[in-house]
Amino acid sequence: MTYTLTTTADEPFDEVVTATTDALEDEGFGVLSDIDVRETLKQKLDVDTRQYRILGACNPQLAHEGLDEEPELGALLPCNVIVYESDDGVTVSAVDPGRLVGITDNPALDSIAEEVHERFERVLETVGEGA
Numbered sequence: 001m002t003y004t005l006t007t008t009a010d011e012p013f014d015e016v017v018t019a020t021t022d023a024l025e026d027e028g029f030g031v032l033s034d035i036d037v038r039e040t041l042k043q044k045l046d047v048d049t050r051q052y053r054i055l056g057a058c059n060p061q062l063a064h065e066g067l068d069e070e071p072e073l074g075a076l077l078p079c080n081v082i083v084y085e086s087d088d089g090v091t092v093s094a095v096d097p098g099r100l101v102g103i104t105d106n107p108a109l110d111s112i113a114e115e116v117h118e119r120f121e122r123v124l125e126t127v128g129e130g131a
Helices: 013-026 037-045 060-069 071-076 097-102 107-128
Strands: 004-009 030-036 052-058 079-086 089-095
Touching (some): 013 089, 071 097, 089 097, 089 107
Antiparallel strands (some): 004 089, 030 052, 052 079
8 A cells, every 4th residue: 555656866965955945845735844854863873874855845825724624633644745765766755645634534535635736736746747
């Protein structure tokens, strides 16, 4: 069972992170948090791992609409987009908003989830075409 939307890019890691952030901005998302998992694990556990970033993306208008319908939705926000080194290049995955919002069992959120899904698909298409 898949819970992410995914693409792979052949460009250098930092370029893919930048391209992902830019594509998110083009779709109305801001990156509220940027967690460098590799750096955090090095500092906290003194282990070396592949490059891995978690970008907390939020579209203010869609978040506002969702929170109006379901105040507890904030526990699921922001939507995470991950960028990491993989055997196939650099993988970019976004949480599938339909799956995420589905756990609320609130049909009023379906159209918002569909809108976010479409925007994430365009982000991934842009990144997959080349950073």
